Amino acid sequence: MKLKSFILLFIFGLFIFLLPSFAEAACQLACYDSSFVGYSCKWVHSTDWSDGLCSCGWERLGLIGSASYTNVPSTYYMCESGNCANSGTTYSNCKADAFPIGYDGATCTAIDGDWSFPNNCTECVKSGHWDASQSKCVECSGKKENRILGNTTSVGDVCNDNFPAGDGKCESACGASSECDEKDYGLNVPVSGGKCDNCVFTPTPAGCTSSPSQNLVAGDNTIDFQTPHNYPDNLDCYSNTYTCPSGYYAKAYVKYITESGYDYFYIYNASDNTYDMWSGDSGGFVWREHPDTRQVKFRFKSDGSVTYWGVDVDKINCYTTALPDLQITDIWFGSDRKVNYSIYNYGTATAVASKSALNVDGSYTTYDDVAALDANTGRDEYFSGWTCTAGQTYSIQVCADKDSVVTESNEGNNCRTESLTCPALCGNGTIDSGESCEPPNSTNNTYCSQTTSKCDTTNRKYCTRDSYGNCNSSCQCVEDSWNCGSADDSNYCSYCTHCGDGVCNCGETSSSCSSDCPTGFDFSISINPTSGSVTQGSSISATVNTTLTSGSTQSVSFSASGLPSGASASFNPSSCNPSCSSTMTINTSATTPTGTYSINVCGTGGGRTHCVTYGLTVTAAGVAINPPSVTTNDATNITQTSATLNGTLNSLGYDPAICPSCSCIVWFKWGPTTAMANSTPVQTKTSAGSFSASISGLTAGTTYYFEAYAKNGGSW
Numbered sequence: 001m002k003l004k005s006f007i008l009l010f011i012f013g014l015f016i017f018l019l020p021s022f023a024e025a026a027c028q029l030a031c032y033d034s035s036f037v038g039y040s041c042k043w044v045h046s047t048d049w050s051d052g053l054c055s056c057g058w059e060r061l062g063l064i065g066s067a068s069y070t071n072v073p074s075t076y077y078m079c080e081s082g083n084c085a086n087s088g089t090t091y092s093n094c095k096a097d098a099f100p101i102g103y104d105g106a107t108c109t110a111i112d113g114d115w116s117f118p119n120n121c122t123e124c125v126k127s128g129h130w131d132a133s134q135s136k137c138v139e140c141s142g143k144k145e146n147r148i149l150g151n152t153t154s155v156g157d158v159c160n161d162n163f164p165a166g167d168g169k170c171e172s173a174c175g176a177s178s179e180c181d182e183k184d185y186g187l188n189v190p191v192s193g194g195k196c197d198n199c200v201f202t203p204t205p206a207g208c209t210s211s212p213s214q215n216l217v218a219g220d221n222t223i224d225f226q227t228p229h230n231y232p233d234n235l236d237c238y239s240n241t242y243t244c245p246s247g248y249y250a251k252a253y254v255k256y257i258t259e260s261g262y263d264y265f266y267i268y269n270a271s272d273n274t275y276d277m278w279s280g281d282s283g284g285f286v287w288r289e290h291p292d293t294r295q296v297k298f299r300f301k302s303d304g305s306v307t308y309w310g311v312d313v314d315k316i317n318c319y320t321t322a323l324p325d326l327q328i329t330d331i332w333f334g335s336d337r338k339v340n341y342s343i344y345n346y347g348t349a350t351a352v353a354s355k356s357a358l359n360v361d362g363s364y365t366t367y368d369d370v371a372a373l374d375a376n377t378g379r380d381e382y383f384s385g386w387t388c389t390a391g392q393t394y395s396i397q398v399c400a401d402k403d404s405v406v407t408e409s410n411e412g413n414n415c416r417t418e419s420l421t422c423p424a425l426c427g428n429g430t431i432d433s434g435e436s437c438e439p440p441n442s443t444n445n446t447y448c449s450q451t452t453s454k455c456d457t458t459n460r461k462y463c464t465r466d467s468y469g470n471c472n473s474s475c476q477c478v479e480d481s482w483n484c485g486s487a488d489d490s491n492y493c494s495y496c497t498h499c500g501d502g503v504c505n506c507g508e509t510s511s512s513c514s515s516d517c518p519t520g521f522d523f524s525i526s527i528n529p530t531s532g533s534v535t536q537g538s539s540i541s542a543t544v545n546t547t548l549t550s551g552s553t554q555s556v557s558f559s560a561s562g563l564p565s566g567a568s569a570s571f572n573p574s575s576c577n578p579s580c581s582s583t584m585t586i587n588t589s590a591t592t593p594t595g596t597y598s599i600n601v602c603g604t605g606g607g608r609t610h611c612v613t614y615g616l617t618v619t620a621a622g623v624a625i626n627p628p629s630v631t632t633n634d635a636t637n638i639t640q641t642s643a644t645l646n647g648t649l650n651s652l653g654y655d656p657a658i659c660p661s662c663s664c665i666v667w668f669k670w671g672p673t674t675a676m677a678n679s680t681p682v683q684t685k686t687s688a689g690s691f692s693a694s695i696s697g698l699t700a701g702t703t704y705y706f707e708a709y710a711k712n713g714g715s716w
Contacts, residue, residue: 064107146166544601
């Protein structure tokens with residue numbers, strides 16, 4: 001008993017001892033736990049002990065600006081003059097367990113406290129800046145958002161320094177330019193009216209003109225980027241961004257006359273902001289490029305002294321040293337008597353969209369649209385605009401790239417010709433050559449007659465075949481499920497009916513009696529947008545829309561096919577009842593091959609399937625490509641007129657595992673002088689190793705020189 005009294009007196013004495021220390025901290029919150037006297041409070045105030053002990057308050061407070069605190073003889077605290085942080089209600093600049101609303105950039109403070117027995121009280125304070133656009137108190141790292149101290153619904157765990165990470169973007173509350181608020185941190189980040197350099201806005205100076213950003217095509221593309229002629233002092237302006245197709249590089253057709261050594265024209269790689277620059281007089285329009293640049297933009301910068309004519313960029317050429325090679329590998333008639341064919345790209349680059357031509361018996365007949373085709377890939381196509389006559393033999397020629405829009409490594413191997421006999425079309429209602437019979441009631445079916453239906457006086461149908469029976473292998477009529485033996489009567493078939501009786505009976509169809517046999521469930525499908533571009537390892541979405549076109553709605557499920565390797569598609573929702581929509585998301589991996597793909601997006605339900613095509617372009621995520629390394633070896637198999645040249649490709653200059661679609665070309669230069677004016681055909685290599693080439697037409701007694709060469713996408 002004495003032991004308990006001693007502890008109580010000790011604690012009470014300690015409580016009294018601490019009271020002056022509390023009083024010294026006027027207008028500050030202190031923490032203390034008085035649960036030993038029947039209270040349970042974390043926060044107590046130092047200036048009011050009206051109840052003789054303490055009153056409990058909120059453990060965490062959010063503050064905008066500054067405030068004084070006083071105790072209320074209840075369970076809450078007051079901020080300044082009567083503004084009570086009570087029950088989560090916002091008053092002025094102080095709020096319990098949350099932050100009130102402040103102005104952008106205002107100082108905001110998260111206040112917390114912790115207590116451990118017997119008298120270890122800790123005051124915890126963390127200050128930041130108020131982000132008015134997103135209503136949160138943020139900790140800054142320079143001009144970027146670093147961590148989130150709290151918002152209008154909560155205050156972070158200050159004493160344990162436990163706050164969610166911020167988005168790392170530019171934040172106006174942290175001093176970033178308002179134009180850069182919530183933009184990515186970095187150089188040359190485009191924003192409306194200019195750019196942001198590490199969260200600092202620079203407006204686009206007046207004077208330069210630039211055509212809009214655009215996705216370019218292979219070959220020449222007309223664009224426009226110009227300075228005023230003459231340009232003013234201290235002009236610094238950028239063009240928009242122009243993007244060549246995957247596997248192609250950009251070069252600009254430009255004229256520039258600038259103050260040499262002071263005023264410069266720049267070509268930037270927009271994906272990494274590396275550049276080349278030129279100054280002086282180009283002597284008219286010339287081709288200029290920054291090597292290995294697919295996404296290009298231009299810049300002009302003048303100093304504060306002499307000015308000249310300026311800069312004019314007229315066009316961009318998208319080129320590639322790797323080329324496609326389209327060939328037709330097979331031709332056949334389908335069961336619908338349409339011409340089908342296989343097309344394959346044997347080249348080393350993607351073939352852009354083109355048309356294939358169909359020539360029948362030496363005459364051009366029709367064409368087929370062919371989507372872009374990646375290197376070393378193929379697909380089956382068909383011509384919808386012509387049908388053969390059953391039993392007739394034709395000379396069928398199919399030629400790829402009929403309009404010569406694809407620049408190929410071999411332009412002479414696009415066509416294939418075959419002699420084909422058109423097959424019979426079973427079920428078309430006419431007995432074609434090669435057929436023995438068609439279903440009953442066909443136009444000229446003399447092999448299989450059909451008994452007609454009759455009705456008796458009681459309006460029942462005689463036991464007989466209906467007019468839609470089929471033939472067996474012996475071309476004999478076969479009864480179907482509508483005939484004798486039905487459940488209604490062993491001697492009779494179904495009732496005789498007439499159009500308009502409200503029942504869709506055997507022999508009636510939606511075309512012959514739409515009132516009794518309305519068209520069944522059907523729907524249409526579309527996608528928006530119809531195409532999109534995604535970087536390897538990223539995802540892209542589109543909206544699939546279905547519209548009920550007839551009948552009562554039924555569930556339609558969604559699917560996608562034709563995806564490149566490493567890519568997958570999901571739908572949310574996975575099914576719905578038209579008219580309705582679903583969001584398709586395509587996820588790619590770092591190893592998904594670059595290129596353009598036709599994705600077949602289908603909806604299936606109620607016995608109906610409808611599809612729509614989505615054009616997916618996968619672009620490279622960025623691959624480090626260095627110049628390849630090659631060694632020239634001794635020649636072998638030397639005769640008086642020929643020899644074999646040998647070399648070793650020591651390094652591709654890149655990691656094939658990271659860029660499986662990349663390649664390297666090798667060849668030899670040779671000749672009787674060190675100028676070596678002759679070259680062997682290029683060879684494509686996807687791995688390091690030895691390579692050789694044979695040369696002929698040599699002259700006995702003559703010394704020949706040769707050297708091995710190699711190039712990849714980083715050195716062309």
